[in-house]
Amino acid sequence: MGRIVSIMTLSAVFALSFGLDAHAATTKADVASYDLANGKVVYDANCAACHAAGIMGAPKTGTARKWTSRLTQSLDTMVQKSIAGYSGDYRGTKTFMPAKGGNPDLTDQEVGNAVAYMVNEVL
16 A cells, blocks of 8 residues: 555656646636737737747647647646747647747736737637
8 A cells, every 4th residue: 555655656746847737727717817908919919920820839829629738737837838938849749939939028928918818719
Protein backbone atom coordinates (compact mmCIF):
# COMPACT_ATOMS: atom_id res chain seq x y z
CA MET A 1 0.00 0.00 0.00
CA GLY A 2 2.80 2.43 0.91
CA ARG A 3 4.50 1.74 -2.41
CA ILE A 4 1.32 2.59 -4.34
CA VAL A 5 0.94 5.88 -2.47
CA SER A 6 4.60 6.72 -3.14
CA ILE A 7 4.21 5.99 -6.85
CA MET A 8 1.03 8.07 -7.05
CA THR A 9 2.70 10.97 -5.21
CA LEU A 10 5.74 10.86 -7.49
CA SER A 11 3.49 10.71 -10.54
CA ALA A 12 1.58 13.78 -9.41
CA VAL A 13 4.78 15.73 -8.69
CA PHE A 14 6.19 14.70 -12.07
CA ALA A 15 3.04 15.75 -13.94
CA LEU A 16 2.81 19.11 -12.19
CA SER A 17 6.47 19.87 -12.79
CA PHE A 18 5.94 19.55 -16.52
CA GLY A 19 3.40 22.28 -16.88
CA LEU A 20 0.01 20.76 -16.33
CA ASP A 21 -2.23 23.62 -15.31
CA ALA A 22 -3.53 23.26 -11.78
CA HIS A 23 -6.36 25.70 -12.43
CA ALA A 24 -9.77 24.92 -13.83
CA ALA A 25 -10.57 25.24 -17.51
CA THR A 26 -11.20 28.71 -18.91
CA THR A 27 -14.80 29.97 -18.72
CA LYS A 28 -16.82 33.03 -19.78
CA ALA A 29 -16.39 34.37 -16.24
CA ASP A 30 -12.61 34.43 -16.76
CA VAL A 31 -12.79 36.63 -19.84
CA ALA A 32 -15.22 39.06 -18.18
CA SER A 33 -12.38 40.75 -16.29
CA TYR A 34 -10.73 41.83 -19.56
CA ASP A 35 -11.56 44.66 -21.98
CA LEU A 36 -12.83 42.68 -24.98
CA ALA A 37 -13.38 45.79 -27.14
CA ASN A 38 -9.71 46.74 -26.69
CA GLY A 39 -8.84 43.08 -27.22
CA LYS A 40 -10.45 43.15 -30.67
CA VAL A 41 -8.51 46.29 -31.61
CA VAL A 42 -5.24 44.70 -30.44
CA TYR A 43 -6.16 41.41 -32.16
CA ASP A 44 -6.95 43.11 -35.49
CA ALA A 45 -3.66 45.04 -35.46
CA ASN A 46 -1.32 42.40 -34.05
CA CYS A 47 -2.77 38.89 -33.86
CA ALA A 48 -5.01 38.34 -36.88
CA ALA A 49 -2.10 37.82 -39.27
CA CYS A 50 -1.41 34.43 -37.64
CA HIS A 51 -4.60 33.54 -35.75
CA ALA A 52 -7.03 34.22 -38.63
CA ALA A 53 -5.21 31.66 -40.79
CA GLY A 54 -3.70 29.32 -38.19
CA ILE A 55 -0.11 30.09 -39.17
CA MET A 56 2.73 28.46 -37.17
CA GLY A 57 0.30 26.35 -35.16
CA ALA A 58 -1.72 29.34 -33.97
CA PRO A 59 -5.26 28.28 -33.05
CA LYS A 60 -7.65 29.88 -35.54
CA THR A 61 -9.88 32.53 -34.05
CA GLY A 62 -13.49 31.42 -33.94
CA THR A 63 -12.68 27.75 -34.60
CA ALA A 64 -13.62 26.01 -31.35
CA ARG A 65 -11.96 22.67 -32.16
CA LYS A 66 -8.59 24.44 -32.55
CA TRP A 67 -8.93 25.90 -29.04
CA THR A 68 -10.36 22.86 -27.22
CA SER A 69 -7.11 21.59 -25.73
CA ARG A 70 -5.89 25.08 -24.87
CA LEU A 71 -9.09 25.88 -23.00
CA THR A 72 -8.23 23.18 -20.47
CA GLN A 73 -5.62 25.66 -19.21
CA SER A 74 -6.47 28.71 -17.16
CA LEU A 75 -6.83 31.99 -19.02
CA ASP A 76 -3.93 33.33 -16.92
CA THR A 77 -1.69 30.57 -18.28
CA MET A 78 -2.61 31.39 -21.87
CA VAL A 79 -2.02 35.10 -21.24
CA GLN A 80 1.38 34.46 -19.62
CA LYS A 81 2.47 32.26 -22.55
CA SER A 82 1.38 34.99 -24.96
CA ILE A 83 3.33 37.64 -23.05
CA ALA A 84 6.50 35.55 -22.69
CA GLY A 85 6.25 33.68 -25.98
CA TYR A 86 6.03 29.95 -26.57
CA SER A 87 7.77 27.57 -28.91
CA GLY A 88 7.55 23.83 -29.05
CA ASP A 89 5.21 20.94 -29.34
CA TYR A 90 1.74 21.68 -28.01
CA ARG A 91 -0.13 18.40 -27.65
CA GLY A 92 1.23 16.99 -30.89
CA THR A 93 1.32 20.21 -32.93
CA LYS A 94 4.45 22.25 -33.59
CA THR A 95 3.70 25.82 -32.62
CA PHE A 96 5.39 29.19 -32.22
CA MET A 97 4.01 32.20 -30.38
CA PRO A 98 6.36 35.20 -30.38
CA ALA A 99 6.45 37.20 -27.15
CA LYS A 100 3.63 39.75 -27.21
CA GLY A 101 2.77 38.60 -30.72
CA GLY A 102 6.03 40.08 -31.96
CA ASN A 103 5.13 43.60 -30.82
CA PRO A 104 7.20 44.56 -27.75
CA ASP A 105 5.28 47.85 -27.49
CA LEU A 106 2.13 46.04 -26.34
CA THR A 107 1.42 46.16 -22.62
CA ASP A 108 0.74 42.96 -20.71
CA GLN A 109 -2.85 44.16 -20.28
CA GLU A 110 -3.29 44.62 -24.04
CA VAL A 111 -1.98 41.11 -24.65
CA GLY A 112 -4.38 39.78 -22.02
CA ASN A 113 -7.25 41.66 -23.64
CA ALA A 114 -6.42 40.16 -27.04
CA VAL A 115 -6.17 36.62 -25.65
CA ALA A 116 -9.47 37.07 -23.80
CA TYR A 117 -11.08 38.37 -27.01
CA MET A 118 -9.95 35.29 -28.97
CA VAL A 119 -11.01 32.91 -26.22
CA ASN A 120 -14.39 34.62 -25.94
CA GLU A 121 -14.97 33.93 -29.63
CA VAL A 122 -14.99 30.17 -29.00
CA LEU A 123 -16.66 29.89 -25.59
